[in-house]
Amino acid sequence: MTTHYLVLSAxxxxxxxxxxxxxxxxxxxxxCVELMLNACNLAFVTFARxxxxxxxxxxxxxxxxxxxxxxxxxxxxxxxxxxxxxSASVDDVNLLKY
Amino acid sequence: xxETITFWVLAVVxxxxxxxxxxxxxxxxSALMLGxxxxxxxxxxxxxxxxxLAAVQIIVxxxxxxxxxxxxxxxxxVDSADSLVETIRGQRxxxxxxxxxxAALLGLGVGNAVLAAPKGLEAVTAKGNVPSLAExxxxxxxxxxxxxxxxxxxxxxxxxxxAHRERTAxxxxxxxxxxxxxxxxxxxxxxxxxxxxxxxxxRHNAIDMPALLPDGSVSSLSVNRVLARREAAEGTLAPEILxxxxxxxxxxxxxxxxxxxxxxxxxxxxxxxxxxxxxSSDGAASNGAAGVGHAAPDDAAAPVEESRATAPEKGExxx
Numbered sequence: 112m113t114t115h116y117l118v119l120s121a122x123x124x125x126x127x128x129x130x131x132x133x134x135x136x137x138x139x140x141x142x143c144v145e146l147m148l149n150a151c152n153l154a155f156v157t158f159a160r161x162x163x164x165x166x167x168x169x170x171x172x173x174x175x176x177x178x179x180x181x182x183x184x185x186x187x188x189x190x191x192x193x194x195x196x197x198s199a200s201v202d203d204v205n206l207l208k209y
Numbered sequence: 210x211x212e213t214i215t216f217w218v219l220a221v222v223x224x225x226x227x228x229x230x231x232x233x234x235x236x237x238x239s240a241l242m243l244g245x246x247x248x249x250x251x252x253x254x255x256x257x258x259x260x261x262l263a264a265v266q267i268i269v270x271x272x273x274x275x276x277x278x279x280x281x282x283x284x285x286x287v288d289s290a291d292s293l294v295e296t297i298r299g300q301r302x303x304x305x306x307x308x309x310x311x312a313a314l315l316g317l318g319v320g321n322a323v324l325a326a327p328k329g330l331e332a333v334t335a336k337g338n339v340p341s342l343a344e345x346x347x348x349x350x351x352x353x354x355x356x357x358x359x360x361x362x363x364x365x366x367x368x369x370x371x372a373h374r375e376r377t378a379x380x381x382x383x384x385x386x387x388x389x390x391x392x393x394x395x396x397x398x399x400x401x402x403x404x405x406x407x408x409x410x411x412r413h414n415a416i417d418m419p420a421l422l423p424d425g426s427v428s429s430l431s432v433n434r435v436l437a438r439r440e441a442a443e444g445t446l447a448p449e450i451l452x453x454x455x456x457x458x459x460x461x462x463x464x465x466x467x468x469x470x471x472x473x474x475x476x477x478x479x480x481x482x483x484x485x486x487x488x489s490s491d492g493a494a495s496n497g498a499a500g501v502g503h504a505a506p507d508d509a510a511a512p513v514e515e516s517r518a519t520a521p522e523k524g525e526x527x528x
Binding site for chain 2: 112113114115116117118119121122123124125126127128129130132133134136138139141142143145146149152153156157159160161162163164165166168169171172173175176177178179180181182183184186187188189190191193194199202
């Protein structure tokens with residue numbers, strides 16, 4: 112059963128990664144990042160049961176906390192960029208690359 | 210057996226929802242799909258002896274994080290569709306190829322690993338899942354836990370700093386708004402009074418019934434444009450409403466033509482109108498001041514309603 116969970120986690124992670132690469136809307140990109148974090152959490156929980164100790168669950172808990180903080184900051188940045196550029200597309204934020 | 214059934218049902222649901230998240234055109238659909246994935250993952254945690262994480266997943270992710278996402282979606286514009294233009298040529302294709310390759314790599318890696326039967330958590334969670342987790346968090350991981358609190362405070366402060374905006378122009382008072390309203394009336398002929406409510410003097414007071422003028426004709430100001438457009442598309446728009454809308458369109462067109470014919474005169478008018486001693490618009494402006502000052506009871510709602518309408522424009526000017 113462990114293998115099944117790990118494959119599911121890998122699939123969700125890959126789908127999230129493809130979403131980050133393919134989508135242009137910053138908010139959807141962000142959602143895909145959240146999906147990747149969730150997939151990692153599933154792997155952590157699975158390994159906690161596989162190895163018979165609770166450390167995996169605690170790491171998953173910390174990942175959730177960090178993800179919550181990250182969402183707050185990320186969305187604030189998206190709103191700030193939207194205010195100045197009137198767009199939520201990642202292609203419009205191109206002044207940082209020079 | 211129960212776990213296997215749960216797993217297969219939720220695996221199909223979560224992978225489908227994840228694909229929907231990536232490929233749906235509308236961002237709100239993506240958000241709902243993400244919520245579905247998170248809920249099914251919460252159930253999978255519960256199945257795998259992690260009831261505390263399942264609860265946290267539902268409370269933190271589907272509760273707080275999804276709400277934040279939806280709020281920002283509403284702020285940033287729900288209808289902002291993705292552009293289909295590829296800034297890097299072949300990016301979509303190669304992204305999907307890379308994704309498939311990565312999936313194959315992970316799948317083969319996990320599939321080839323030889324895993325013993327899961328040890329299970331019965332031995333370490335003898336006191337129950339939550340007490341055992343608490344014991345670990347407050348002993349071995351207590352430093353990380355304390356650092357987490359600092360992280361959360363920093364994040365909250367950062368969000369406040371990022372979202373805060375200083376007011377660059379003074380807030381328009383009721384007086385400013387009423388003055389602007391009558392300047393607008395003098396220059397563009399826009400109705401300075403509150404809009405008539407639908408159904409005034411009519412036989413029904415439903416939102417789709419237009420207000421009638423004293424002579425019995427339809428007041429185009431009271432027509433809800435959204436409903437009228439929908440009804441026109443369905444072909445159920447009442448002919449008198451259509452006539453009133455057409456008359457108004459003709460009037461605006463005429464006014465625009467007049468303005469383009471005499472731009473110089475109009476410009477002078479506008480400059481005067483904004484001053485206190487404007488020549489032609491003076492009468493209207495002083496009328497407005499009187500109306501606001503004496504505030505007849507049925508006029509009292511006017512500044513409030515109009516301030517709502519003009520405030521966003523002001524804000525944009527200030528930017």
